[in-house]
Amino acid sequence: xxxxxxxxxxxxxxxxxxxxxxxxxxxxxxxxxxxxxxxxxxxxxxxxxxxxxxxxxxxxxxxxxxxxxxxxxxxxxxxxxxxxxxxxxxxxxxxxxxxxxxxxxxxxxxxxxxxx
Amino acid sequence: xxxxxxxxxxxxxxxxxxxxxxxxxxxxxxxxxxxxxxxxxxxxxxxxxxxxxxxxxxxxxxxxxxxxxxxxxxxxxxxxxxxxxxxxxxxxxxxxxxxxxxxxxxxxxxxxxxxx
Numbered sequence: 001x002x003x004x005x006x007x008x009x010x011x012x013x014x015x016x017x018x019x020x021x022x023x024x025x026x027x028x029x030x031x032x033x034x035x036x037x038x039x040x041x042x043x044x045x046x047x048x049x050x051x052x053x054x055x056x057x058x059x060x061x062x063x064x065x066x067x068x069x070x071x072x073x074x075x076x077x078x079x080x081x082x083x084x085x086x087x088x089x090x091x092x093x094x095x096x097x098x099x100x101x102x103x104x105x106x107x108x109x110x111x112x113x114x115x116x
Numbered sequence: 117x118x119x120x121x122x123x124x125x126x127x128x129x130x131x132x133x134x135x136x137x138x139x140x141x142x143x144x145x146x147x148x149x150x151x152x153x154x155x156x157x158x159x160x161x162x163x164x165x166x167x168x169x170x171x172x173x174x175x176x177x178x179x180x181x182x183x184x185x186x187x188x189x190x191x192x193x194x195x196x197x198x199x200x201x202x203x204x205x206x207x208x209x210x211x212x213x214x215x216x217x218x219x220x221x222x223x224x225x226x227x228x229x230x231x232x
Contacts, residue, residue: 007130014126019199026203074206081200083135087142088197090190 012056128172
């Protein structure tokens, strides 16, 4: 089964530990050891989460065999933000008022044209 | 196992059919029958997706036994957008330039103070 990129991203984000790992990496690259400490998790448990994040393209890992520092890759998060923004008019009252105002302008314009 | 709201939302969004259902509902409420048609899916298959969306608070369903129209609930998507926006500085070059500029202003201010 192939998964589309956006579905992979959402699936990777559907876990509070993985989101916390991304938040930690926002402060700079970190090794598995550095990532394990604050989560009171074993190295293998953290590595499992890192594999999910890596497959989703949300992190990249260094090539140095022993350290392999993880770095945040935010490009998929841009897609998430853009996707969610499509629904802004359903939660943003200002946006709704702007919509109403544009509608009002359009109608005034139409009435004005008819009045000519 | 209890799941935090944001994880439930991300899990519900990790499926292209469920995202297509939300896109359809952005145009207005729809019944299961109306939602099944464009997806070439059986009613029960669509109903299963609707249950996931309903549990995540992304849709609400009407009370009328036979029709139970589905309506989009965008509040959880606002949380998704807000969460992703935390990472904007990692993908937005303008934001980065603004950061650099503010840093520059701060340093100029500091040098100015020291020069007094």
